Amino acid sequence: MISKTLEEAKADVKAGIKEAHEHAEAHFGGKGLTDPIPTVEDKWKLLPAFLKVKGLVKQHIDSFNYFVNVDLEKIIKANERVKSDVDPHFYLKYTGIRVGAPERPDQEAMNRLYTPHECRLRDLTYSANIYVDVEYVRGRQIVRRKGVPIGRMPIMLRSSHCVLTGKNELELARMNECPLDPGGYFVVKGVEKVILVQEQMSKNRIIVDVDRKGFVQAGVTSSTMERKSKTYVGTKHGKIYLKHNSIAEDVPIVVALKAMGMQSDKEITQLVCGQDSKYIDKFSPNLEECSKMKIFTQQQALDFIGSKIKSPKRSFGPGIRRPPAEEALEVLATVVLAHVEVHDNNFRPKCIYVAVMTRRVVMAMLRGDLVDDRDYVGNKRLELAGQLLSLLFEDLFKKFNTDLKMNIDKVLKKPNRTQEFDVYSQLLFHGDHITAGFVRAISSGNWSLKRFKMERAGITQVLSRLSFISALGMMTRISSQFEKTRKVSGPRALQPSQWGMLCPSDTPEGEACGLVKNLALMTHITVDDEEEPLVKLAFILGVEDVSLLTGPEVYLPDTFMVFLNGNILGITRHSKQFVAAFRRMRRAGRISEFVSIFISDHHNSVHISCDGGRICRPLIIVENGKPRVKSEHIEQLSAGKLSFDDFLRLGLIEYLDVNEESDSNIALYEREIIPESTHVEIEPFTILGAVAGLIPYPHHNQSPRNTYQCAMGKQAIGAIAYNQLNRIDTLLYLMVYPQQPMVKTKTIEMIGYDKLPAGQNATVAVMSNSGYDIEDALVLNKASLDRGYGRCQVLRKYATLLRQYPNGSYDRLADPPVHPDDPTIVQERFEVLDKDGIASVGERIKPGQVYINKQMPTNTSSDIGVNSRDPTANAYKNAPMSYKSAMEGYVDKVLMTTTENDQTLIKALIRQTRRPELGDKFSSRHGQKGVCGIIIQQEDMPFSDLGICPDVIMNPHGFPSRMTVGKMIELLAGKAGVLKGQLQYGTAFGGSKVEDMSRILIENGFSYSGKDYVTSGVTGEALSAYIYFGPVYYQKLKHMVMDKMHSRSRGPRAVLTRQPTEGRSRDGGLRLGEMERDCLIGYGASMLLLERLMISSDIFEIHVCEMCGLLGYAGWCQHCKSSKGMAKMQIPYACKLLFQELQSMNVIPRLQLENVF
């Protein structure tokens, strides 16, 4: 009975479940309640779509495009008029500016368009003319001219003006250009130059921090087109002062406010403190101080400040000095806090700004945690090529205009001219200044701007073409303005706000650690945007003008101050709604997607930013706990129906900058979305940069290992670009047979590393073998090397100019000298030369052989008469260029061309092919570097049951302390991939799972662990341990013994000291240094010491006069005029030199000789 009821109950339950299912089917589209919530798969596909439009190098290009297309016009507008002091009627007005297409500078060229590659080869600058439209006075007419060239602007590759933009692969191939090359750099004098991204503190923002003495201060770097200055509101002995460079003394804050027209103490108190009594208590001493100084009115305050002003250079000429109060008023209006503009002497906005700064100081004095973090990424701005070039151009343009003006004045000063003055000729005449300025700045990297007293070096660097990755890595590099020597940890530390913006792994070791950073994969750097529409929008959305309000109203608890780019806009009483409405406008595309808005609860303020240089990244918007991006969107994206910009337009994703990011609630994965979530990440692996993205399974590695790999990946030899064989670079390393890695990452595919790889998949046995593998050394298989493993080519450029000299003589090439009797016999030294005096292509060249047989005229300076009969006048001396290397090479290419100034340029590329040898450096992708310790015959190598023997044997001691588990998983995944015939993924925070890999291994008859039964090749018996065996991607690094090996017995000596020269390149000696010397002294090996330091170095025989102790000749003392008591002795030549130098300074060293033995 009971059992039956049980049965029934069961049936009931079953029916219930069935019903529920049916219900679910009806209402949830076939999904059960227990079914997993569908997640958006392949969200990562947004990333390649993003990289198509933005990211990595695009920021350089965007920035440059902005400069060329927008900023140039603004600069012209700001400096549009050139007037003359002589003729008041004269003016020249720039009405427009544009940059043409990159063109050859030669005037007579038929086809003036040229390609970047031609510039690289011919040592030209890839640049285009800058054309201006002008309007000027000629006589009594107004003349308009369009398209007047004023100089040449270097063009960034792949920017809007570059010939490569928008070309397909075939067209690029025709132009000798690699489709995978990211562009974003310049070609200046044939050298590829990158303008590094510069990191700076953000401009026009109040930063409160504590100075060295522990005083709180609020500082603002004001930056406007005209001026850059720093203003501080700081504390001293509990009182608050305004500090500025143009005012010699600190001004009490109340005095400053009074000078700006806020005379009432109550008003000041209310604007600084609101109604808060704590703040009032803290602030009141300042009021007291002011009244003690007997300053009550604006005039008194201005007089006070006026007396403290450092007199600025007046352009009105000397003598005319205005009253100090007036000067003070002007300084306060235009120099102090220059970014808060004063119109019609309305100081109200500036007063409020100063009050807000003061309030921040007071707040920080009361609560220490309100001090801002200077290292917070949200307080940083990145300066890109466009901004730097725009600073440079404005400077050059101003100089250009002043020069022009001076010339105009000079001409107009002349009372009667034969010709009517036309400024056009002057304009053309001055073109070189801007061109040369650009070229000088970019090729030297020194940005010296007189206007801002800016003197920065190292802005540009030569694009490293060591490997594809090193070039790409350089484009994402950010250098900081901090001095490298300072031992502060703050700016170097990893910031939580770096998440997703800057790569946590890719930073150099050593002095620049943490100061040089790299962008993460999915970042964008903003450019400046218009402020006016935002101002309008803000006021429409209910912002109240702050000038109309009093202190207590501004500081009500639910009143939020609204800032736009650091300037006070007004207040809002409904901050949440305001921000939400603002964001809605942005998502709807009504305002730029790069405008950010966020609430700062600490300061009760809303910040809107649209300035350039903010780092931002896209995120998926989450609404009501669900991401807006759905699977169907991704499907459409894959089908090519939607682009990344469409996602933005549809409001599915949006860009957040660092500040807004910290005001949002971002879920890492879809499953982690909570009701408060506002966004979800597109893919977690995008927190890494391009270089760290090469590492498989980086999340399994100890973090410094990833950092080491980031440094080493840039030294790996591989393929550089599709046009690598057409390039003539100073030094080019190429791998003969590069392979794409067995274990890839998504990043690898996106940046094209699989097409331009730098390494090979080596079969690695992790075991000890032969003892030549200790300390990270590797054992290589000789047969693998025979078959081409690790083989690489080194191509080096040797170039020379055939110069023309001022006296008309010029360098020339000479054919190889032949034997006087038999013209077929050529000296060995000249064997490779062709009839034209340059080595012929394909020739094998041995060390010491001549490849360019150049001759130089003996007389290059003085005049040679046209009919000079003096045969020495146009004689030539040999100046052959001979090949200096330890290894023979092959002449790969010879280029003969002319440079910009019509000098003949000859470049010869000489190639060496090298197989790995003892001491060559290799590295896996996990910061595990090692040198080749021994090369072993294949038959001596251990082999597995299948007969596989390793290419590389790696010592297992490399693992425990390094903890590079990622490498182990890479091996496992690689092995599984080989067995299954498919590439595996080791993408960060994802990738192929170890469990799946083990399953593949088992299915293919291997041990799940990746460890194989291995037989020794030497004994033929099994090894008693199982060996971890499989493919690992190994990189060959550029450090090769051949380039470093050095020894010498006898050799060259320095001329001055007669000591051996220093350095490998000069065949120098190996120094026995101080510490080694100390050892020998300590050991008592004095004779050895004497030999090393004198006999084998700069021994010299001198003759000393025993009477006077001075040096003499052989047997004659010139001082004593006698030959009595001359002694012979040996001293180092440097010692003799010292004596003589001392004598030349009127110090007489005398030697006193004694008999020792």
Add this chain to the structure above:
Amino acid sequence: MVTETKKFKHNDTETLRSRVIVERDRVTSTASTDFPHNYPGVDLAWDFEKFKENFKIKINRLSKNEMEFDMVGIDASIANAFRRILIAEVPTMAISNVFVMNNTSVVVDEVLAHRLGLVPILADPTKFDFKAKDETSTDVNTIVFKLSVKCRHDPNAAAGETDPLKKYINSSVYSGDLVWQPKGDQLEKFKDCPIKPVYDDIVIAKLRPGQEIDVEVHCEKGLGQDHAKWSPVATATYRLLPEILVNGEIVGEDAVKFQSCFPEGVVDIVVENGVKKAVVVNPRKDTVSREVLRHAEFENKVKLTRVRDHFIFTIESVGSIEPQDLLVQAVQVLMDKCALVKRALQATLQTE
């Protein structure tokens, strides 16, 4: 052969002497121990007659390029010697000098030479002499090939053709383009088997119109120990015969799991009285993945060993010499070596 019902003993003398024991995380008894006086009461003195009786070679598989045979009853050192000699010391002919007349391809001279060197040449090396360094090339130590290829547009190609193989003539240079230049009496000597690369379809370089390769190459006789190109084998290797010992019976679901721990064909499942039972049928096929040792249910039930003197030998020839000849030549090399040592020993004995 089927040993599964037999109870296996725990490492008795016989096992230690004749088996390599494959444990879960190590291999024991790897070295051979069957030398006299090692085991009390067992006379293991080497005896030629006994060796002759025990030594067996059985060819399992023989194709043009590959041979698998069992070599039973021999010490690992000798088997390994054959392996090593096959890899490194059986001479072959390979391209060692490349004279470049013209090479305008993207493959640079050194790389072209390297690639050519690795092309296996079908020529009987026994009919050639080694060439000393200062010796001049003659018909008895050198084979000459010419490779002269020029790429041009195919006039018959369709207008929109993108496949370089169809668009151009000679867009790829193959090993088959090497043309033998018989010298001296070579034509006569090799009329039955003209000298050529083993494979005609090895890509040496790719060309585009206007590019050409014109080289003369000289093959010389050499040894694999000097350069892998002279190695006659892709690899020569051996593995020991696996053995799977089972204690008791494995039945039911365990049997299925047991089967799945081995590659196909190693374990069969027989149904006896409606009970599934695992039977080891062909341990030779086992790859010794040790998967079975990983599972708790088979603990102390299974033991994996390998027969120490049973070598499953594989010779993979690169094609220039057939694998069965390779083995013979390897044996000959070893015999020559022994003879050399023997002579040297005799010489020393005589002088003393």
